Amino acid sequence: MKLAGLLLLVAGWLIAVAAVALFPSVTPRTWFVLTGVAVELLGLALVFHSHLELRKERG
Protein backbone atom coordinates (compact mmCIF):
# COMPACT_ATOMS: atom_id res chain seq x y z
CA MET A 1 0.00 0.00 0.00
CA LYS A 2 2.93 2.33 0.74
CA LEU A 3 4.23 1.77 -2.79
CA ALA A 4 0.81 2.61 -4.23
CA GLY A 5 0.77 5.81 -2.19
CA LEU A 6 4.22 6.79 -3.42
CA LEU A 7 3.20 6.06 -7.01
CA LEU A 8 0.15 8.26 -6.56
CA LEU A 9 2.44 11.05 -5.35
CA VAL A 10 4.51 10.77 -8.52
CA ALA A 11 1.36 10.52 -10.68
CA GLY A 12 -0.05 13.68 -9.12
CA TRP A 13 3.19 15.53 -9.83
CA LEU A 14 3.20 14.36 -13.45
CA ILE A 15 -0.41 15.53 -13.88
CA ALA A 16 0.49 18.98 -12.52
CA VAL A 17 3.58 19.29 -14.72
CA ALA A 18 1.78 17.97 -17.81
CA ALA A 19 -1.02 20.50 -17.25
CA VAL A 20 1.48 23.35 -17.38
CA ALA A 21 3.07 22.05 -20.57
CA LEU A 22 -0.08 20.94 -22.41
CA PHE A 23 -2.80 23.50 -21.64
CA PRO A 24 -2.19 27.04 -22.84
CA SER A 25 -5.45 28.43 -21.43
CA VAL A 26 -5.78 29.30 -17.77
CA THR A 27 -8.91 27.39 -16.69
CA PRO A 28 -8.05 23.82 -17.72
CA ARG A 29 -4.47 24.35 -16.63
CA THR A 30 -5.59 25.48 -13.18
CA TRP A 31 -8.04 22.58 -12.79
CA PHE A 32 -5.48 20.00 -13.85
CA VAL A 33 -2.82 21.39 -11.53
CA LEU A 34 -5.35 21.28 -8.68
CA THR A 35 -6.27 17.72 -9.66
CA GLY A 36 -2.60 16.79 -9.59
CA VAL A 37 -2.24 18.22 -6.09
CA ALA A 38 -5.41 16.37 -5.00
CA VAL A 39 -3.99 13.08 -6.33
CA GLU A 40 -0.81 13.79 -4.36
CA LEU A 41 -2.82 14.37 -1.18
CA LEU A 42 -4.57 11.05 -1.79
CA GLY A 43 -1.18 9.39 -2.18
CA LEU A 44 0.07 11.01 1.00
CA ALA A 45 -3.01 9.80 2.89
CA LEU A 46 -2.38 6.27 1.58
CA VAL A 47 1.26 6.32 2.70
CA PHE A 48 0.28 7.56 6.16
CA HIS A 49 -2.43 4.91 6.37
CA SER A 50 -0.03 2.13 5.41
CA HIS A 51 2.42 3.41 8.05
CA LEU A 52 -0.33 3.20 10.67
CA GLU A 53 -1.31 -0.31 9.56
CA LEU A 54 2.29 -1.42 9.75
CA ARG A 55 2.60 0.00 13.26
CA LYS A 56 -0.54 -1.88 14.35
CA GLU A 57 0.76 -5.15 12.86
CA ARG A 58 4.07 -4.82 14.68
CA GLY A 59 2.33 -3.79 17.91
Next chain:
Amino acid sequence: MPVPSLPEATALVCIFSILLVPFAGAGLALINTGLGRSRSAAHSMMAALCVISVAAGVYFVCGFAWQGFIGRSAHVFLVGGRPWNWLAAEPFFFRGLQLDASPPSLAAWMQMLCVGLAALIPLGSGADRWRLGAICISTALLAGFIYPLFAHWVWGGGWLAQLGVNYGLGHGFIDVGGAGSIQVLGGLTALAIAWILGPRRGKYSMEGMPTAFPGHNIVFVLFGCLLALVGWIGLNSAGAILFIGAEPGRIVRIAINTTLAAAAATLTAAIITRARFGKPDASLSANGWVSGLVASSAACAFISPAAAVMIGLAAGAMVTFTVELFELRLALDDPGGAISVHAIGGIWGLLALAFFAHFPTSTLNNATSSASSAAGNNSGQCLAQLVGIATLLGFVLPLTYGVNWLLNRVYPQRVAMEGERQGMDLHELGAGAYPEFITHTEEFMQR
Protein backbone atom coordinates in the same frame (compact mmCIF):
# COMPACT_ATOMS: atom_id res chain seq x y z
CA MET B 1 20.26 34.17 -20.31
CA PRO B 2 23.19 36.24 -18.92
CA VAL B 3 24.85 35.55 -15.57
CA PRO B 4 23.71 38.36 -13.20
CA SER B 5 26.43 40.69 -11.95
CA LEU B 6 26.70 42.48 -8.60
CA PRO B 7 28.03 45.96 -7.77
CA GLU B 8 30.87 45.88 -5.24
CA ALA B 9 28.78 47.26 -2.36
CA THR B 10 26.04 44.70 -2.98
CA ALA B 11 28.62 41.91 -3.08
CA LEU B 12 29.98 43.07 0.29
CA VAL B 13 26.51 43.03 1.84
CA CYS B 14 25.98 39.58 0.38
CA ILE B 15 29.27 38.33 1.84
CA PHE B 16 28.28 39.67 5.26
CA SER B 17 24.87 37.97 4.95
CA ILE B 18 26.44 34.62 4.02
CA LEU B 19 28.74 34.90 7.04
CA LEU B 20 25.61 34.87 9.23
CA VAL B 21 24.20 31.65 7.71
CA PRO B 22 26.19 29.23 9.98
CA PHE B 23 24.25 30.65 12.94
CA ALA B 24 21.13 29.01 11.52
CA GLY B 25 22.96 25.66 11.54
CA ALA B 26 24.18 26.25 15.10
CA GLY B 27 20.63 27.11 16.14
CA LEU B 28 19.12 24.00 14.57
CA ALA B 29 21.83 21.80 16.10
CA LEU B 30 21.12 23.20 19.58
CA ILE B 31 17.35 22.83 19.10
CA ASN B 32 17.69 19.20 17.97
CA THR B 33 20.02 18.43 20.88
CA GLY B 34 17.85 20.12 23.48
CA LEU B 35 14.68 18.38 22.29
CA GLY B 36 16.38 14.97 22.38
CA ARG B 37 17.40 12.99 25.44
CA SER B 38 20.37 13.67 27.70
CA ARG B 39 21.88 10.27 26.89
CA SER B 40 22.03 11.19 23.17
CA ALA B 41 23.08 14.84 23.51
CA ALA B 42 26.75 14.45 22.53
CA HIS B 43 25.73 12.18 19.66
CA SER B 44 23.28 14.80 18.42
CA MET B 45 25.89 17.59 18.36
CA MET B 46 28.50 15.26 16.86
CA ALA B 47 25.99 14.22 14.19
CA ALA B 48 25.34 17.91 13.40
CA LEU B 49 29.06 18.52 12.87
CA CYS B 50 29.38 15.40 10.73
CA VAL B 51 26.34 16.39 8.66
CA ILE B 52 27.73 19.87 7.95
CA SER B 53 31.14 18.39 7.07
CA VAL B 54 29.81 15.66 4.79
CA ALA B 55 27.35 18.03 3.13
CA ALA B 56 30.05 20.64 2.42
CA GLY B 57 32.45 18.00 1.07
CA VAL B 58 29.95 16.27 -1.17
CA TYR B 59 28.54 19.56 -2.40
CA PHE B 60 32.09 20.60 -3.34
CA VAL B 61 32.68 17.32 -5.19
CA CYS B 62 29.48 17.10 -7.25
CA GLY B 63 26.65 19.16 -5.70
CA PHE B 64 27.43 22.48 -7.33
CA ALA B 65 28.14 20.74 -10.63
CA TRP B 66 24.49 19.65 -10.72
CA GLN B 67 22.99 22.76 -9.16
CA GLY B 68 24.84 25.43 -11.13
CA PHE B 69 23.75 29.05 -11.30
CA ILE B 70 21.48 31.25 -13.40
CA GLY B 71 22.87 31.73 -16.89
CA ARG B 72 25.58 29.06 -16.72
CA SER B 73 25.73 25.82 -18.69
CA ALA B 74 22.89 23.34 -18.19
CA HIS B 75 21.15 20.34 -19.74
CA VAL B 76 17.99 21.47 -21.54
CA PHE B 77 15.35 19.60 -23.52
CA LEU B 78 12.46 21.02 -25.52
CA VAL B 79 8.77 20.41 -24.81
CA GLY B 80 6.44 21.94 -27.40
CA GLY B 81 9.25 24.22 -28.52
CA ARG B 82 9.88 25.53 -25.01
CA PRO B 83 13.12 24.83 -23.12
CA TRP B 84 13.03 22.72 -19.95
CA ASN B 85 16.23 23.31 -18.03
CA TRP B 86 16.56 20.35 -15.66
CA LEU B 87 20.19 19.89 -14.62
CA ALA B 88 23.30 22.06 -14.52
CA ALA B 89 26.32 20.96 -16.51
CA GLU B 90 29.19 22.38 -14.47
CA PRO B 91 32.51 20.58 -13.96
CA PHE B 92 33.02 18.76 -10.63
CA PHE B 93 35.16 20.13 -7.75
CA PHE B 94 34.21 23.79 -8.43
CA ARG B 95 36.42 23.72 -11.54
CA GLY B 96 35.47 26.49 -13.93
CA LEU B 97 34.30 28.65 -11.02
CA GLN B 98 36.16 31.91 -10.37
CA LEU B 99 36.40 32.01 -6.57
CA ASP B 100 36.02 35.77 -6.26
CA ALA B 101 33.01 37.87 -5.31
CA SER B 102 31.14 37.01 -8.50
CA PRO B 103 27.51 35.85 -8.02
CA PRO B 104 28.21 32.20 -9.00
CA SER B 105 31.06 31.92 -6.49
CA LEU B 106 29.00 33.57 -3.74
CA ALA B 107 26.12 31.21 -4.57
CA ALA B 108 28.45 28.20 -4.36
CA TRP B 109 29.69 29.34 -0.94
CA MET B 110 26.18 30.04 0.32
CA GLN B 111 24.80 26.76 -1.01
CA MET B 112 27.61 24.81 0.62
CA LEU B 113 26.24 26.07 3.94
CA CYS B 114 22.57 25.74 2.94
CA VAL B 115 22.89 22.09 1.97
CA GLY B 116 24.25 21.41 5.47
CA LEU B 117 21.26 23.26 6.89
CA ALA B 118 18.84 21.10 4.87
CA ALA B 119 20.64 17.95 5.99
CA LEU B 120 20.47 19.03 9.67
CA ILE B 121 16.67 19.01 9.61
CA PRO B 122 16.17 15.20 9.50
CA LEU B 123 18.37 14.90 12.64
CA GLY B 124 15.38 16.27 14.55
CA SER B 125 13.06 13.46 13.48
CA GLY B 126 15.66 10.69 13.76
CA ALA B 127 16.94 11.74 17.19
CA ASP B 128 17.87 9.07 19.76
CA ARG B 129 17.87 6.16 17.26
CA TRP B 130 19.61 7.11 13.98
CA ARG B 131 23.11 5.67 13.56
CA LEU B 132 25.94 8.09 12.87
CA GLY B 133 27.20 6.13 9.85
CA ALA B 134 23.74 6.09 8.31
CA ILE B 135 23.36 9.82 9.00
CA CYS B 136 26.56 10.52 7.07
CA ILE B 137 25.60 8.35 4.07
CA SER B 138 22.06 9.75 3.97
CA THR B 139 23.52 13.28 4.10
CA ALA B 140 25.90 12.47 1.24
CA LEU B 141 22.96 11.33 -0.90
CA LEU B 142 20.98 14.44 -0.05
CA ALA B 143 23.87 16.85 -0.62
CA GLY B 144 25.19 15.07 -3.68
CA PHE B 145 22.05 14.75 -5.71
CA ILE B 146 18.59 15.42 -4.20
CA TYR B 147 19.27 18.95 -2.97
CA PRO B 148 21.29 20.14 -6.01
CA LEU B 149 18.65 18.85 -8.40
CA PHE B 150 15.73 20.69 -6.79
CA ALA B 151 17.85 23.76 -6.01
CA HIS B 152 18.82 23.95 -9.68
CA TRP B 153 15.17 23.96 -10.67
CA VAL B 154 14.49 26.86 -8.28
CA TRP B 155 17.73 28.85 -8.02
CA GLY B 156 19.85 27.69 -10.95
CA GLY B 157 17.60 28.97 -13.72
CA GLY B 158 15.80 25.61 -13.90
CA TRP B 159 12.32 24.86 -15.23
CA LEU B 160 10.46 25.88 -12.05
CA ALA B 161 12.12 29.29 -12.06
CA GLN B 162 11.30 29.60 -15.77
CA LEU B 163 7.56 28.92 -15.42
CA GLY B 164 6.95 32.67 -15.73
CA VAL B 165 9.05 33.17 -18.86
CA ASN B 166 7.96 29.98 -20.62
CA TYR B 167 4.33 29.60 -19.57
CA GLY B 168 3.30 33.01 -18.22
CA LEU B 169 2.84 31.75 -14.64
CA GLY B 170 3.55 34.97 -12.73
CA HIS B 171 7.29 35.30 -12.12
CA GLY B 172 7.79 31.54 -12.03
CA PHE B 173 8.30 29.59 -8.80
CA ILE B 174 9.85 31.98 -6.26
CA ASP B 175 11.59 30.96 -3.07
CA VAL B 176 13.80 33.78 -1.81
CA GLY B 177 15.40 32.20 1.26
CA GLY B 178 14.87 28.50 0.72
CA ALA B 179 11.47 27.73 2.27
CA GLY B 180 11.11 25.01 -0.37
CA SER B 181 14.67 24.24 -1.47
CA ILE B 182 16.06 23.96 2.07
CA GLN B 183 13.21 23.70 4.57
CA VAL B 184 10.53 21.61 2.84
CA LEU B 185 13.17 19.39 1.26
CA GLY B 186 14.74 18.84 4.68
CA GLY B 187 11.33 18.42 6.31
CA LEU B 188 10.22 15.79 3.78
CA THR B 189 13.50 13.93 4.28
CA ALA B 190 12.75 14.09 8.01
CA LEU B 191 9.36 12.51 7.27
CA ALA B 192 10.99 9.74 5.22
CA ILE B 193 13.49 9.09 8.02
CA ALA B 194 10.72 8.98 10.66
CA TRP B 195 8.84 6.42 8.53
CA ILE B 196 11.92 4.28 7.95
CA LEU B 197 13.29 4.34 11.51
CA GLY B 198 9.95 3.94 13.29
CA PRO B 199 9.29 5.37 16.75
CA ARG B 200 11.68 5.22 19.71
CA ARG B 201 11.30 2.19 22.00
CA GLY B 202 8.63 2.86 24.57
CA LYS B 203 7.18 5.84 22.70
CA TYR B 204 3.87 4.08 22.02
CA SER B 205 2.04 1.71 24.34
CA MET B 206 0.49 -1.56 23.11
CA GLU B 207 -2.76 0.39 22.62
CA GLY B 208 -0.98 2.95 20.44
CA MET B 209 -1.05 5.78 22.97
CA PRO B 210 2.07 7.99 22.86
CA THR B 211 4.22 8.65 25.90
CA ALA B 212 5.68 12.14 26.35
CA PHE B 213 9.49 12.20 26.18
CA PRO B 214 10.23 15.84 27.08
CA GLY B 215 13.36 17.46 25.65
CA HIS B 216 16.28 17.27 28.07
CA ASN B 217 17.45 20.89 27.88
CA ILE B 218 14.94 23.56 26.98
CA VAL B 219 17.58 26.28 27.51
CA PHE B 220 19.53 24.86 24.54
CA VAL B 221 16.33 24.93 22.52
CA LEU B 222 15.45 28.54 23.30
CA PHE B 223 19.02 29.78 22.82
CA GLY B 224 19.08 27.87 19.53
CA CYS B 225 16.01 29.82 18.46
CA LEU B 226 17.80 33.14 19.03
CA LEU B 227 20.85 31.95 17.09
CA ALA B 228 18.60 30.72 14.29
CA LEU B 229 17.09 34.20 13.87
CA VAL B 230 20.52 35.67 13.09
CA GLY B 231 21.23 32.88 10.61
CA TRP B 232 17.83 33.21 8.96
CA ILE B 233 18.25 36.94 8.40
CA GLY B 234 21.55 36.17 6.66
CA LEU B 235 20.02 33.34 4.68
CA ASN B 236 17.03 35.35 3.47
CA SER B 237 19.16 38.40 2.67
CA ALA B 238 21.82 36.50 0.74
CA GLY B 239 19.15 34.53 -1.14
CA ALA B 240 17.34 37.74 -2.10
CA ILE B 241 20.52 39.37 -3.42
CA LEU B 242 21.81 36.34 -5.31
CA PHE B 243 18.70 34.71 -6.67
CA ILE B 244 16.22 37.53 -7.26
CA GLY B 245 18.60 40.45 -7.65
CA ALA B 246 17.39 42.45 -4.63
CA GLU B 247 19.20 45.70 -3.90
CA PRO B 248 20.97 45.96 -0.48
CA GLY B 249 18.36 48.41 0.85
CA ARG B 250 15.76 45.64 0.73
CA ILE B 251 17.59 43.79 3.50
CA VAL B 252 15.97 46.07 6.08
CA ARG B 253 12.53 44.87 4.94
CA ILE B 254 13.77 41.26 4.91
CA ALA B 255 15.18 41.47 8.45
CA ILE B 256 12.03 43.14 9.81
CA ASN B 257 9.74 40.63 8.13
CA THR B 258 11.79 37.63 9.26
CA THR B 259 11.78 38.86 12.87
CA LEU B 260 8.07 39.71 12.85
CA ALA B 261 7.08 36.34 11.39
CA ALA B 262 9.08 34.48 14.05
CA ALA B 263 7.73 36.68 16.83
CA ALA B 264 4.11 36.31 15.72
CA ALA B 265 4.50 32.54 15.38
CA THR B 266 6.00 32.17 18.86
CA LEU B 267 3.36 34.27 20.54
CA THR B 268 0.60 32.38 18.71
CA ALA B 269 2.04 29.03 19.78
CA ALA B 270 2.44 30.28 23.37
CA ILE B 271 -1.14 31.61 23.48
CA ILE B 272 -2.63 28.45 21.95
CA THR B 273 -0.74 26.14 24.30
CA ARG B 274 -1.65 28.40 27.26
CA ALA B 275 -5.32 28.19 26.27
CA ARG B 276 -5.23 24.42 25.73
CA PHE B 277 -2.94 23.19 28.51
CA GLY B 278 -3.16 25.95 31.11
CA LYS B 279 0.48 27.01 30.70
CA PRO B 280 2.49 28.08 27.64
CA ASP B 281 4.57 25.19 26.32
CA ALA B 282 8.22 26.21 25.85
CA SER B 283 9.15 23.53 23.32
CA LEU B 284 6.07 24.14 21.15
CA SER B 285 6.66 27.90 21.36
CA ALA B 286 10.24 27.31 20.22
CA ASN B 287 8.92 25.18 17.37
CA GLY B 288 6.57 28.06 16.56
CA TRP B 289 9.52 30.46 16.40
CA VAL B 290 11.40 28.30 13.89
CA SER B 291 8.20 27.67 11.95
CA GLY B 292 7.75 31.45 11.64
CA LEU B 293 11.31 31.78 10.37
CA VAL B 294 10.75 28.98 7.87
CA ALA B 295 7.46 30.41 6.61
CA SER B 296 9.00 33.87 6.21
CA SER B 297 11.79 32.55 3.98
CA ALA B 298 9.87 32.29 0.72
CA ALA B 299 8.37 35.77 0.54
CA CYS B 300 10.29 37.96 3.03
CA ALA B 301 11.57 40.32 0.32
CA PHE B 302 8.17 41.01 -1.22
CA ILE B 303 5.70 41.33 1.65
CA SER B 304 4.68 44.10 4.02
CA PRO B 305 5.43 43.76 7.75
CA ALA B 306 1.70 43.24 8.37
CA ALA B 307 1.69 40.31 5.95
CA ALA B 308 4.75 38.87 7.74
CA VAL B 309 2.77 38.97 10.99
CA MET B 310 -0.14 37.17 9.29
CA ILE B 311 2.20 34.51 7.90
CA GLY B 312 3.76 34.08 11.34
CA LEU B 313 0.36 33.82 13.07
CA ALA B 314 -0.74 31.03 10.75
CA ALA B 315 2.63 29.23 11.00
CA GLY B 316 2.55 29.32 14.81
CA ALA B 317 -1.01 27.98 14.92
CA MET B 318 -0.24 25.24 12.39
CA VAL B 319 2.79 23.95 14.24
CA THR B 320 0.95 23.42 17.54
CA PHE B 321 -1.77 21.36 15.87
CA THR B 322 0.37 19.42 13.38
CA VAL B 323 2.88 18.32 16.04
CA GLU B 324 -0.05 16.76 17.89
CA LEU B 325 -1.57 15.35 14.69
CA PHE B 326 1.64 13.60 13.69
CA GLU B 327 2.32 12.22 17.16
CA LEU B 328 -1.20 11.24 18.24
CA ARG B 329 -3.05 10.34 15.06
CA LEU B 330 -0.35 9.38 12.59
CA ALA B 331 2.04 7.56 14.97
CA LEU B 332 5.05 9.53 13.76
CA ASP B 333 7.74 9.92 16.39
CA ASP B 334 9.42 13.21 15.53
CA PRO B 335 11.27 14.37 18.69
CA GLY B 336 12.37 17.68 17.17
CA GLY B 337 9.08 18.51 15.45
CA ALA B 338 11.06 18.75 12.20
CA ILE B 339 8.21 17.66 9.94
CA SER B 340 5.70 20.16 11.32
CA VAL B 341 8.17 23.02 11.56
CA HIS B 342 10.06 22.66 8.29
CA ALA B 343 7.76 20.77 5.90
CA ILE B 344 4.41 22.27 6.93
CA GLY B 345 5.84 25.71 7.73
CA GLY B 346 7.75 25.78 4.45
CA ILE B 347 4.76 24.75 2.35
CA TRP B 348 2.67 27.44 4.03
CA GLY B 349 5.40 30.00 3.33
CA LEU B 350 5.53 29.06 -0.35
CA LEU B 351 1.76 29.36 -0.68
CA ALA B 352 1.64 32.60 1.31
CA LEU B 353 3.94 34.22 -1.23
CA ALA B 354 1.18 33.95 -3.82
CA PHE B 355 -1.35 35.57 -1.46
CA PHE B 356 0.68 38.38 0.09
CA ALA B 357 3.56 39.26 -2.23
CA HIS B 358 3.83 42.44 -4.30
CA PHE B 359 6.59 42.30 -6.86
CA PRO B 360 8.51 45.42 -7.85
CA THR B 361 9.55 44.66 -11.43
CA SER B 362 12.96 46.22 -10.91
CA THR B 363 13.86 43.69 -8.22
CA LEU B 364 13.47 40.40 -9.99
CA ASN B 365 16.25 38.96 -12.11
CA ASN B 366 15.40 38.55 -15.76
CA ALA B 367 15.51 34.84 -15.06
CA THR B 368 12.17 34.91 -13.33
CA SER B 369 10.19 37.65 -14.96
CA SER B 370 8.64 38.23 -18.34
CA ALA B 371 6.96 41.15 -19.96
CA SER B 372 3.54 39.54 -19.76
CA SER B 373 3.84 38.56 -16.14
CA ALA B 374 5.49 41.70 -14.84
CA ALA B 375 2.16 43.41 -14.38
CA GLY B 376 1.48 41.16 -11.39
CA ASN B 377 -0.39 38.04 -12.33
CA ASN B 378 -1.42 36.68 -8.92
CA SER B 379 -3.37 33.63 -10.13
CA GLY B 380 -0.43 32.69 -12.35
CA GLN B 381 1.93 33.14 -9.40
CA CYS B 382 -0.35 30.98 -7.27
CA LEU B 383 -0.23 28.26 -9.91
CA ALA B 384 3.57 28.50 -10.15
CA GLN B 385 3.85 28.10 -6.38
CA LEU B 386 1.43 25.13 -6.49
CA VAL B 387 3.50 23.42 -9.18
CA GLY B 388 6.59 23.92 -7.00
CA ILE B 389 4.83 22.42 -3.98
CA ALA B 390 3.54 19.56 -6.14
CA THR B 391 7.12 18.91 -7.22
CA LEU B 392 8.27 18.77 -3.61
CA LEU B 393 5.51 16.33 -2.64
CA GLY B 394 5.42 14.27 -5.82
CA PHE B 395 9.05 14.17 -6.79
CA VAL B 396 11.28 15.03 -3.83
CA LEU B 397 9.38 12.99 -1.20
CA PRO B 398 9.28 9.71 -3.20
CA LEU B 399 12.91 10.26 -4.24
CA THR B 400 14.21 10.91 -0.74
CA TYR B 401 12.09 8.09 0.70
CA GLY B 402 13.25 5.66 -2.00
CA VAL B 403 16.90 6.57 -1.59
CA ASN B 404 16.78 6.24 2.21
CA TRP B 405 14.75 3.03 2.00
CA LEU B 406 17.38 1.50 -0.30
CA LEU B 407 20.14 2.69 2.03
CA ASN B 408 18.28 1.06 4.93
CA ARG B 409 18.26 -2.26 3.04
CA VAL B 410 22.03 -2.30 2.60
CA TYR B 411 23.02 -0.44 5.77
CA PRO B 412 20.38 -0.52 8.55
CA GLN B 413 19.84 3.03 9.71
CA ARG B 414 18.34 2.34 13.11
CA VAL B 415 20.58 1.59 16.05
CA ALA B 416 20.27 -1.81 17.76
CA MET B 417 17.93 -2.08 20.75
CA GLU B 418 20.90 -2.22 23.11
CA GLY B 419 22.07 1.11 21.70
CA GLU B 420 18.74 2.72 22.40
CA ARG B 421 18.72 1.39 25.92
CA GLN B 422 22.27 2.57 26.61
CA GLY B 423 21.79 5.88 24.83
CA MET B 424 23.45 6.94 21.59
CA ASP B 425 26.30 8.68 23.41
CA LEU B 426 27.63 5.59 25.16
CA HIS B 427 26.76 3.18 22.35
CA GLU B 428 28.19 5.11 19.42
CA LEU B 429 30.67 7.54 20.97
CA GLY B 430 31.74 5.64 24.09
CA ALA B 431 31.17 8.60 26.42
CA GLY B 432 28.17 10.58 27.59
CA ALA B 433 27.58 14.32 27.27
CA TYR B 434 26.96 14.65 31.01
CA PRO B 435 29.18 12.00 32.65
CA GLU B 436 28.41 13.20 36.17
CA PHE B 437 24.73 12.26 35.81
CA ILE B 438 23.23 8.78 35.66
CA THR B 439 19.77 8.41 34.14
CA HIS B 440 17.41 5.66 35.20
CA THR B 441 14.43 4.96 32.92
CA GLU B 442 11.69 2.41 32.90
CA GLU B 443 10.44 2.87 29.36
CA PHE B 444 11.83 -0.46 28.13
CA MET B 445 9.49 -2.36 30.43
CA GLN B 446 6.37 -3.79 28.78
CA ARG B 447 3.31 -1.76 29.76
